[in-house]
Amino acid sequence: MVNFNSSEKNINEKESTGKTATENLTGWPYNWWRLMDNYKIGVIPLPLFIIAGILICVEVLVTGKLPSEIVVMVVTCGFFGFLCGEIGKRLPIVGKMGAAAICATFIPSALVYYGILPKPIVVATEKFYEDTHILYLYICCIIVGSIMNMDKKTLIQGFLKIFIPMLCGEIVGMLVGISVGYLLGLNVAHTFFFLVLPIMAGGVGEGAIPLSIGYGDLLGIKDGLSRVLPIVMLGGLTGIICGGILNRIGKAYPHLTGNGKLFPESDNTNTSDKKMLKSEIVIDVTTFASGVLLATLLYMIGMLVKAVTGIPAPVGMLFAAVLVKLISGVSPKVLSGSQVVYKFFQTSVTYPILFAVGVAVTEWKDIIAAFTLTNLTVIICTVVSLVTTGFFVSKKLGMYPIDAAVISCCQSGQGGTGDVAILTAAERMELMPFAQIATRIGGAINVSLSLLILAHVLLKYNLVSIADLIN
Template sequence: MPSEDPAVPASPAAAPLHRTWPHTWWRLVDARIGIVPLPVYAILVVVLAILTREGEIRPDAPTMIAVLVLGGFTCADIGKRLPAFNRIGAGAIFATFIPSALVYYRLIPPQIEKAVIDFTRFTNFLYLYIAAIIVGSILGMDREVLIKGFLKIFAPLAAGSVAAALVGTAVGTLFGLGAHHTFFYLVVPIMAGGVGEGAIPLSIGYAAILGLPQGDVFAQVLPPVILASLTAIVLSGTLNAVGKRYPHLTGEGRLQPDHEAAAPVATAEAAPPDVATIAAAGLTAITLYLLGVMAHHLTGLPAPVAMLFLAVVAKLTSAVSPRLQAGGFVVYKFVQTGMTYPLLFAIGVSMTPWDKLTAAFTLPNVVTIVATVATLMATGFFVGRRLGMYPIEAAIVNACHSGQGGTGDVAILTAADRMALMPFAQIATRIGGALTVTGALVALRAFGG
């Protein structure tokens, strides 16, 4: 009778079957597109195709998670597999702009498009993502370096804004666009803080001052915002590749040499967080965001910026325990890994008009926009280096000042593989954008149309 002792080798006849099942299947399950196992990917494609044909696509959480995960990681995987382009953030670019093109050319079924738009707008999960990223990255920073980083980042940001305004206006003027048009309709929108908190209030202000229809003005200022964001994504991805070749120029997400990148707070009292602690950290991030929303209604400060300051205060006053801080880092990593490309896909479908992007592709516009963004980043690079910061990180933070708001921050930092810089990116986008819009409206009122 054959031995049933597990220590005894299997018979030769049983060995091939043992190697085939389940190990071959497990290897197939462990092969993934993004985070999606191949068998699950195939099942999702079939199921969503059937649901679409039957008209059963709904903007509910389970269905939209499947749609956005499938679309986001598929587009990102295509970008990451392209030689050369994969080094300059093609994953983030493809995850954002392929769905935008698919919508414009009606290659996405209308019911999927509508469901994604409804889900993105009504759930507002962009801010859930930003809340988790900001809170997790801030709680993982060293307290002293956190203070120094926030104080230092304003110098390269301010210097870059001034230099970009001068260079961008000069380039546009040389191309015959006129100094007035170049400054107010190209350069200012680039650094206005995106669409919702940049292009829209800017167009409302311009329309009121000049007596023009707001929609017409918005149609002029939106294309530079989108094209500048694309430029910032490409240049930030390029800087990531430069950092890999010249490691002394980058902290791989650290803003300055004595700044430990976001990591779990390691103390004798802080054991690895359990599931309940991780859930508590996620709720803490949501609570800080809601406090930011309340602060926005009371003071007018953008909710993400208010949330950022509240997270900084919580960190500096030790209001959050080391264990909860470690849980916050786990939430940060989970959101960064699992939600980034699905979020970019949703942004591409619902917030990135392909026709507005392509409308900006005239030679004078492209050269002016690229010159503006490149100057902004280059100034950040050199000023940051002079102040003792890692130049690549300082340049990438400055790039976020020319991004498409919070959506641009996500795409830029994803392309650069520097998501730990999100708190500083929010400073560049929100505060830098608000100051730009305010200054532009004051200048337009003073100098007229």
């Protein structure tokens, strides 16, 4: 039974002394409670974090395997994800420039490559990631929550205007990348098709793989994916670093950023909608559940769109979510539920997801293979010029340049996983809908147009030779 008099006494005491009555008590269980409340690794209280580590070790040592079922993997990915993220946050200087997202992704990849992470953990994580497609649940909840949190005017303006800095950034990035490669003694065609284009191809599934298939058909090379994939990863890594740097610039110069918003809001922007939404926000279990259901239903619509049109499911879902928002298709209470779901996934699921991505799909050996001074120079110059152009063009268009430039970073990202890492480093997960446009649609356009030009212009009229391309 709850003692309301005691609760009221605690509140009154906290107002007068800054502490509750229990905070002044010692011994069991008060010291234990304070340890739980005041010391955390990510979102996990330190005692629970230690217990999680012990249980994982015992499971692996005693049974020699780790179940890939969701209950065990929630603990495992949470433990390692937040541990790697915490390491990144505590690094000097770079800890404030996106190192947490980098460490959460690339430390697990390196641990797998060097055989340090126990094999049962690797096998279980890979199976869990592949069987559940957990990344898509994460992305759909983030996208839907972001869109439902935007006012309609900003949503329309954002989707109409964001293509301009994206296009300008790609043109400048391509020209700079090719020029730098030429100055370093690389063939122009090779620089574009095997260094610059993979960076802007939109990741692995919708970018590197179609690109490598196209190269196999047109150039007769069988190792296209092994050539392209490392460049995609290094481009994504550079994008993460740029996102972290942009975040620091935004903190130093607040007038340049909307902290996840693309446009300054006018005083009368959707005032009635905001008041209605605020009055309807009631956070309970059913509200949260309705937010999850909304996100998953919209993703199923995206899957149907993909089956009919071939458009990636996250993009189809994105358009469906925009339509629902524009026609006010769900109540303010359900909108608030989707925002709670967004916040939960942003704070509690990001680093575990990045750990799973690092173990399951990030190949450390591919990154090492592409780690040459020439490649790095071309990649860094391409991504930096892409992001810088997005910054200044968006500023001319009346957008917040930091936030628009973060979306430009995502143009060099490793698909959906890259978007998660870049936006985490930039602390602007609200931009996920625009990031998906940049990677999915932008990447598809880049790959399709480039392969068409290669097949029907360059090779057809002997403007380049296959030997020059593959070097």
